[in-house]
Amino acid sequence: MLMRSTASTDPLLGSRLHIAIKAALAAALAWQIGNLLPSPMGDYAYYAPMGAVLAVHPSVAGSLRGSLQLFVALLVGAAVGATFHLLPLPGWAGIGLLVLIAVILAGWDRLGAERSWVITAALFTYILGNLDTSDFVLGLVGQVSLGAVVGLALTLLLPPIPARVARRRLDAVSTEVAEQLEGMAVVLRGQTDDPASAWLEVAREVLPDALRLRESYSDLDDALRGNLRAGRWRELVGRRRSEADVIERVAALVENLTYMLGEVQESPRPWLRIGGDAAQTVADVLDELASVVRRLVGDEPLQARDTEPLVQGVERLSALVRETVGLGEESFPGAAVVVSLRRILGVLPMPESDAIAPPITPLRDPSWPPRVGRRRRR
Structure with missing residues (x-):
């Protein structure tokens, strides 16, 4: 006998419009502020909206956690890309070794869902930062972080409760x-x-x-x-x-x-x-x-x-x-x-009674129900 499954629904249904409006507003503000910064950081203002959108989250805690993880991932990736600029390697060898190390570093659990930005930042820095690596790293990390701060601020001011x-x-x-x-x-x-x-x-x-x-x-x-x-x-x-x-x-x-x-x-x-x-x-x-x-x-x-x-x-x-x-x-x-x-x-939450046989209480422990996304500390 087969058990047929029911369709799932969007977990953000109902707050999706709230998030979309907040992300759009954060991106626009980040772009405007990013263009007001002096050169060389101001030359990379197009990264600010990206950071703003990535930082917008359904919760304040999630936005703060994601922003910190994004910042650290960018720093790690940019450091890898900048380091490989100093190595006398042919392009194909540099790319291969860079990706190898970046993928290994992206396995750090603390980076959470933003781990992929280690690889992205490393490649961007190595490939696009040929002319002035320090300016590119400053622009990339600085503008994305600026956008993340804007997104975090809007999430704090306009927090949804789903x-x-x-x-x-x-x-x-x-x-x-x-x-x-x-x-x-x-x-x-x-x-x-x-x-x-x-x-x-x-x-x-x-x-x-x-x-x-x-x-x-x-x-x-x-x-x-x-x-x-x-x-x-x-x-x-x-x-x-x-x-x-x-x-x-x-x-x-x-x-x-x-x-x-x-x-x-x-x-x-x-x-x-x-x-x-x-x-x-x-x-x-x-x-x-x-x-x-x-x-x-x-x-x-x-x-x-x-x-x-x-x-x-x-x-x-x-x-x-x-x-x-x-x-x-x-x-x-x-x-x-x-x-x-x-x-x-x-x-079921039922009052006890001597008139009936006692129900069978299911096994429980202090950790029930297990909360999704939480890790036990050892």
């Missing part, structure tokens, strides 16, 4: 998970003409979109660092991030449940008879779970009354499975479904 982007992705993933659960319920009730084909339509890879959801909130965390407007957003972002963590875990468990149910139903001895009492019970539980998933990302926190029908449904299904224990291996798929549902209950 909260709408993250919220739209949260809503989209929760809707996708809920629709998958509802689709399974429809198939189990026998409301489709061809159950085998219907399972293929229901099954999809939800986890990739859930991981992109995590990236959205990691980007949002990054956008709040150094942001002058961060104070009024922290509480809301913290709550939405918690919801996103839950949706991500639920999405992974639901994807696994979908895959398992589809395989079981396609086997020669299916556990559930489509449209039977057991299938109806499972379908009811899946519908209740879909309802809880939709409420989870609503404006109001999840209440006990929202989850009570789901908990009761899982208990009914557990009792049904216990009655089939004497059937041996035929009861295993039912037990697996109950375990999967209890794992999902363990993820």
